[in-house]
Each structure stands twice: as structure tokens, then as C-alpha cells.
Amino acid sequence: MAENEIEIRGLRKSFGENEVLRGIDLDVARGEVVCVIGPSGSGKSTLLRCVNLLEEPSAGRIFVGGTEVTDLDVDIDAVRRRIGMVFQQFNLFPHVTVTENLTLPQRRVLKRGRAGAASVARENLERVGLADKAGAYPAQLSGGQQQRVAIARALAMNPEVMLFDEPTSALDPELVGEVLAVMRMLAAEGMTMMVVTHEMSFAREVADRVVFMDEGAIVEQGPAEQVVGSPRHERTRNFLNRILDPAAAEDPGSTAAGNGHASSGSGKESGSGSGRETG
Amino acid sequence: MTSRLTRRQRRRVSQGIQYAVFVAAVVLIAALADWDRLQNQFAQKDLASELFPDIITIALRNTVVYTLSGFAFGLVLGMVVALMRLSSVAPYRWVASVYIELFRGLPALLIFIFVGVAVPLAFPGTEIPGGVYGKVALGLGLVAAAYMAETIRAGIQAVPKGQMEAARSLGFSHARAMVSVIIPQAFRIVIPPLTNELVLLFKDSSLVLFLGVTLSERELTKFGRDLASQTANSTPILVAGLCYLLVTIPLSLVVRRLEARTEKAR
Numbered sequence: 366m367a368e369n370e371i372e373i374r375g376l377r378k379s380f381g382e383n384e385v386l387r388g389i390d391l392d393v394a395r396g397e398v399v400c401v402i403g404p405s406g407s408g409k410s411t412l413l414r415c416v417n418l419l420e421e422p423s424a425g426r427i428f429v430g431g432t433e434v435t436d437l438d439v440d441i442d443a444v445r446r447r448i449g450m451v452f453q454q455f456n457l458f459p460h461v462t463v464t465e466n467l468t469l470p471q472r473r474v475l476k477r478g479r480a481g482a483a484s485v486a487r488e489n490l491e492r493v494g495l496a497d498k499a500g501a502y503p504a505q506l507s508g509g510q511q512q513r514v515a516i517a518r519a520l521a522m523n524p525e526v527m528l529f530d531e532p533t534s535a536l537d538p539e540l541v542g543e544v545l546a547v548m549r550m551l552a553a554e555g556m557t558m559m560v561v562t563h564e565m566s567f568a569r570e571v572a573d574r575v576v577f578m579d580e581g582a583i584v585e586q587g588p589a590e591q592v593v594g595s596p597r598h599e600r601t602r603n604f605l606n607r608i609l610d611p612a613a614a615e616d617p618g619s620t621a622a623g624n625g626h627a628s629s630g631s632g633k634e635s636g637s638g639s640g641r642e643t644g
Numbered sequence: 645m646t647s648r649l650t651r652r653q654r655r656r657v658s659q660g661i662q663y664a665v666f667v668a669a670v671v672l673i674a675a676l677a678d679w680d681r682l683q684n685q686f687a688q689k690d691l692a693s694e695l696f697p698d699i700i701t702i703a704l705r706n707t708v709v710y711t712l713s714g715f716a717f718g719l720v721l722g723m724v725v726a727l728m729r730l731s732s733v734a735p736y737r738w739v740a741s742v743y744i745e746l747f748r749g750l751p752a753l754l755i756f757i758f759v760g761v762a763v764p765l766a767f768p769g770t771e772i773p774g775g776v777y778g779k780v781a782l783g784l785g786l787v788a789a790a791y792m793a794e795t796i797r798a799g800i801q802a803v804p805k806g807q808m809e810a811a812r813s814l815g816f817s818h819a820r821a822m823v824s825v826i827i828p829q830a831f832r833i834v835i836p837p838l839t840n841e842l843v844l845l846f847k848d849s850s851l852v853l854f855l856g857v858t859l860s861e862r863e864l865t866k867f868g869r870d871l872a873s874q875t876a877n878s879t880p881i882l883v884a885g886l887c888y889l890l891v892t893i894p895l896s897l898v899v900r901r902l903e904a905r906t907e908k909a910r
């Protein structure tokens with residue numbers, strides 16, 4: 366792993382008194398797909414947003430493609446051009462068409478000519494299977510289509526890294542698959558990706574590494590079959606139980622007893638988890 | 645013992661009373677007003693026809709020109725003030741706030757007098773370009789900008805935060821994201837209130853009266869007043885009023901439709 370696309374060293378982030386990231390060290394190699402999982406509020410989004418400086422780190426250093434993002438003298442707009450980001454809420458520009466969503470950033474930021482930008486836009490819309498929606502407005506598309514356009518918009522800037530923050534969490538279940546398919550294709554093409562997700566099947570299938578975060582720290586990380594299949598840490602197991610079988614959540618009324626249950630129950634669950642893995 | 649009435653009965657009684665009051669008021673006004681004198685004073689057909697075409701080709705045209713130039717200047721200035729109000733540089737925010745409070749708090753008439761008197765005094769030798777047209781654009785624009793700045797600021801803040809984040813993550817600078825992404829969306833939101841402002845300006849353009857205008861620079865109110873005193877009859881005032889309504893009522897209807905549309909789009 367000589368070539369790390371992303372290097373994060375001692376990253377801390379506080380919002381006022383609230384310390385959200387408590388010393389994160391993480392490397393992502395070129396072409397690697399890292400899935401970040403963890404309970405809500407554990408700091409996954411903040412971690413991702415620190416990488417392209419949508420949030421300013423309180424301490425620590427971050428390198429992307431060898432450039433220090435956290436260097437105060439760095440041209441942050443130039444760095445961000447190399448990092449594509451996909452949001453939970455798509456964030457397409459609603460006032461312009463699908464094609465213009467792809468051409469506007471190319472023309473304004475990369476200064477590409479009209480024809481060049483249009484052909485890159487067409488290419489990337491084809492990649493995500495939406496060439497026929499080129500003239501539509503975002504509001505006319507389904508959530509899954511909007512998210513695929515958002516991915517195409519990021520790709521049109523030729524990024525070296527793609528960050529995904531729960532890209533399928535705002536989608537109706539039947540639309541999740543089409544977005545994951547596009548991400549799978551990107552991974553297969555060798556894109557470096559950091560993906561915050563609750564889609565464990567995607568993590569198992571696509572991720573080179575899964576990172577489990579809780580309370581602003583990395584609790585454990587490793588190959589998907591290990592972290593998702595047979596997690597070492599109690600907190601990881603509890604989290605996975607909740608994700609994989611939401612209906613089995615413990616009774617909120619009996620916390621003390623519930624904890625006992627959870628630990629004995631989680632043994633069973635991880636057993637069934639590995640069963641699922643072989644199946 | 646009125647509480648014995650059912651709800652339906654009570655509603656009928658209440659509506660009956662309201663209609664009765666309305667009819668009584670209309671009848672009273674109709675009976676008391678001296679219609680012959682009113683008609684004599686306000687609705688002389690031959691006098692009214694003499695007003696044409698000047699009332700349209702000069703007066704209404706000038707009203708429109710004054711309004712549009714004031715609106716254009718106000719829009720540009722209002723945009724600047726709105727951006728200052730949202731600036732991360734504190735002195736800009738202070739200046740913008742002071743400007744907004746000042747010009748919203750003063751009567752437009754006072755500002756017109758100020759523009760007519762104080763500006764030539766403060767900058768001797770300099771003429772406001774465009775003569776009266778320039779002064780009107782300045783006077784109306786200064787007032788309009790204060791209101792429009794607040795409207796535009798609200799519009800900008802109504803654009804979801806994710807839009808700026810998406811633009812920044814694509815490599816847009818803050819300024820470029822504002823121009824290409826945020827402001828175009830904000831303008832959609834503020835078109836109805838800005839059109840409303842246009843209606844207000846259309847009426848406020850009558851304050852040109854206080855700047856001293858030549859015959860060819862008269863707008864509707866001044867024109868109507870002048871001719872009323874020349875003819876010792878108020879018919880020109882009535883016709884001038886109708887000319888205002890000719891523009892303001894359709895504009896108000898447009899605003900209502902735009903508002904209904906944005907309401908639906910939410």
C-alpha cells in the first residue's frame with residue numbers, strides 16, 4: 366500500500382463542547398473501497414465532510430492524493446475538484462436540467478467549452494443509464510434516478526476519489542438497487558471510494574475494508590467478512606444486530622435486563638450472520 | 645335566551661345582520677351623496693376625452709419609465725445590500741442593517757426631498773445623470789432597495805443548505821456558487837414579493853411631484869392635478885386614478901397567480 370489516496374492523521378472535530386471525532390487515523394489506498402458503518406450520530410458524515418473540508422477539522426491532518434487538505438495555504442477549490450461527493454439528499458440543482466447539472470460545474474469550475482462539457486455529460490449519463498433523461502428537470506425524476514444523476518455529475522469532474530454519504534438512505538427500498546449497481550460498477554472500474562452506508566450486503570460484496578465507528582472513534586476495521594461476518598467487538602455486534610434485524614430491537618423499557626439479553630442474543634445473531642454469509 | 649338557537653340558525657342570523665349593515669351603508673351613501681355635483685366635478689365626458697392622448701403618451705408613459713428605472717436601480721442596490729447583510733465581514737452586515745432600517749423607517753417623500761435638495765448641496769457641481777429621470781431612479785431605488793434587500797436575503801436563506809454544499813464539493817468558489825446556483829434559485833422564490841414591490845413603486849412614483857418637473861416630464865398624478873387646477877374640475881384626477889388601476893390591478897393578479905404557483909411547488 367505505497368500509494369494512499371487518502372491519509373487521515375489524528376483527526377479531531379468538535380462542534381462547540383461536543384467532540385464528534387476523537388482522533389481518527391485512517392488510510393484509503395488508491396482503488397480501494399472502504400465502507401464506513403456505525404450508529405447514527407457516531408460521526409460518519411462529519412468524517413467524510415472533513416475529507417473535502419465541508420467541515421473544518423479542529424485538529425489533525427488530512428492528505429488527498431498527496432496534497433494536504435488541512436494546509437491553510439492550499440487551494441481548497443482545486444483540491445475539491447479531485448474529490449467527488451454524493452449526498453443522502455442528492456442535492457441536484459433543481460433550477461436547471463439534468464444535462465445542465467452536469468455541464469454547469471464543468472464549464473464554471475473546469476472552464477471546459479460548451480461542446481466538450483456536453484459530450485462529457487452525455488458520456489456520464491450513459492454510464493449511469495440515464496441518457497434518455499438528459500432534458501428532464503430533477504423534480505421529474507425518481508429518487509433513484511436523481512441520485513444516479515448526482516453520481517454522474519460528480520464523475521463528470523473526473524475525480525480521483527468519490528465520497529458517498531448514505532447515498533441510498535433517502536430512497537424507497539425498490540430504488541436502492543439501481544444506485545448500488547452504479548456504485549458497484551465504479552468500484553469495479555477501480556475508483557477509490559469512501560462509502561458511509563447501512564447496506565450490509567453492499568459492504569460485504571464490494572468493500573475491500575469495512576470500518577466500524579462509534580462515538581467519534583474507529584472501533585474496529587478489517588475485511589468485510591470479518592467486521593460484518595464475525596465482529597470482534599461487542600459494540601459492533603450490537604450495532605449489526607440492530608441493522609440486520611430491526612424488528613428484534615430490545616424492549617426500551619428494560620435496559621438493564623436488555624443488556625444481558627443483548628450479549629447472549631448477539632452470540633446467536635452472529636451465528637446466524639455467518640450462516641447468511643455461507644448462504 | 646338566544647343560546648337556544650341551533651348552530652345553523654345562529655349562522656343565518658349572523659349573516660343576515662352582516663348583509664343588512666352592508667345594504668344600509670350603501671343606501672345611506674347613495675342617498676346622502678350629491679350625485680349631480682359629483683358627476684359634474686369628477687365625470688365630465690368632454691373634459692375626460694380632452695385628456696387623451698397626452699395622459700397615456702406622456703403621463704402614463706413617464707410613470708412607467710420612472711417606476712422601471714427606480715425598480716432596476718433598487719434591484720441592483722437591494723441585491724448588494726442583501727449580500728452585505730449575509731456577509732461574514734461584520735462591518736458589511738452593520739452597514740446593510742443600518743441602511744435597511746433607515747430607508748424602511750423614513751417616509752419615501754422625505755427621501756425624495758433629500759435627493760432633490762441635499763444631494764446637489766453635498767456634491768456641488770455634480771449633476772445626477774439623467775436629470776429628473778436619474779433623480780427619480782435614485783429616490784425610488786433607495787427606498788425600494790431597502791425592502792428588496794430584506795426580500796432577497798430571505799430568498800437566499802430559503803435555498804436549502806445542501807445546494808451550497810453540493811456546489812462547493814464540486815469545486816465552485818463561494819462567490820461562483822452564489823452566482824450560478826444560489827441566486828438563480830433565490831430569485832424564483834422572490835419573484836412574487838418583488839412584483840408586489842413593483843406595484844408599490846408604481847404608486848410611489850407620484851412623489852416625483854416634489855422634485856419639480858417640466859411639462860414633458862409629468863407623470864400621472866402631477867398631470868392629473870395640473871389639469872384639474874387648469875380646468876377647475878376634478879375629472880382629470882379620476883381619469884389618472886383609473887390609469888393607475890389599469891396597471892396595478894393586472895399586476896396584483898399576476899402576483900396572486902405566482903404566489904399560488906410557488907405554493908403548489910412546495
Ligand SMILES: Nc1ncnc2c1ncn2[C@@H]1O[C@H](COP(=O)(O)OP(=O)(O)O)[C@@H](O)[C@H]1O
Pocket residue numbers: 380383385403404405406407408409410411412
Ligand atoms: N454542523 C453541526 N453543528 C453542530 N453539531 C453537529 C453538526 N454536524 C453534526 N453535528 C453533531 O455531530 C454528531 C455526529 O454527527 P454526524 O457526523 O452527522 O453523524 P452520523 O453521520 O454518523 O450520523 C451528532 O451528534 C451531530 O449532532
Ligand SMILES: [Mg+2]
Pocket residue numbers: 409410411530531
Ligand atoms: Mg450521517
